[in-house]
Amino acid sequence: MNGVALIMRALHRGERRLAEQLEAVAARHRAEHEIHHVATDLARWSDEHCLRIAGEGVRHGLGLDGPAPDAADAGGTGAADAADHPDAGLLLLHDLWELHLVAAGNSLYWEMLTQAARAGHDDELGRLAAACHPRTLRQMRWTTTMLKNLSPQTLTVACDGSA
Numbered sequence: 001m002n003g004v005a006l007i008m009r010a011l012h013r014g015e016r017r018l019a020e021q022l023e024a025v026a027a028r029h030r031a032e033h034e035i036h037h038v039a040t041d042l043a044r045w046s047d048e049h050c051l052r053i054a055g056e057g058v059r060h061g062l063g064l065d066g067p068a069p070d071a072a073d074a075g076g077t078g079a080a081d082a083a084d085h086p087d088a089g090l091l092l093l094h095d096l097w098e099l100h101l102v103a104a105g106n107s108l109y110w111e112m113l114t115q116a117a118r119a120g121h122d123d124e125l126g127r128l129a130a131a132c133h134p135r136t137l138r139q140m141r142w143t144t145t146m147l148k149n150l151s152p153q154t155l156t157v158a159c160d161g162s163a
Contacts, residue, residue, distance in 0.1 A: 019046035
C-alpha cells in the first residue's frame with residue numbers, strides 16, 4: 001500500500017471517529033441547544049467526508065465503507081445526558097477539547113493529502129481535499145470558539161465551588 005492510500009485510510013478513520021464523537025456530544029449535551037444542533041450539523045460534514053474518501057479510495061485500491069451507522073440505528077451512543085452530571089460544564093469543555101484534537105488530526109491528514117495530490121499531479125485527489133479540508137478547519141474553529149466562550153465562566157465557577 002502506498003503512502004496516499006495510508007493517509008486516505010487514516011483520514012477516513014479520523015473523519016468517522018469525529019462524526020461519531022460529534023453525535024455523542026450532541027446527544028450528551030442535548031439541553032445546550034447550540035452545542036446539540038451545531039454538533040449534529042458538523043457530524044454530517046464528517047459523514048459526507050467519509051463517503052467522498054471512500055469513493056476516491058476506489059481509485060487507489062481501497063475498500064473503505066461510508067460513514068458509521070446512525071447512533072439511533074445502532075442502539076444509541078451510550079452517552080448519558082450531561083444535564084444529569086454534577087459537573088456538566090466541565091464535561092462539555094472536555095468534550096470540546098477532544099473534538100478539537102480529532103479535528104486537528106484530520107486537518108493535518110487533509111494537508112498531507114493536498115501535498116501528495118500536488119506532487120502526484122492528481123487533480124481528483126486535490127479537488128477532494130480542497131472540498132473537505134475547509135470544513136474540517138471550520139469544525140476546529142467552532143470548538144475553539146466554544147471553548148473560548150464557555151471556559152471563563154465554567155472554570156471560575158468550578159474553581160469557586162471547590163475552594
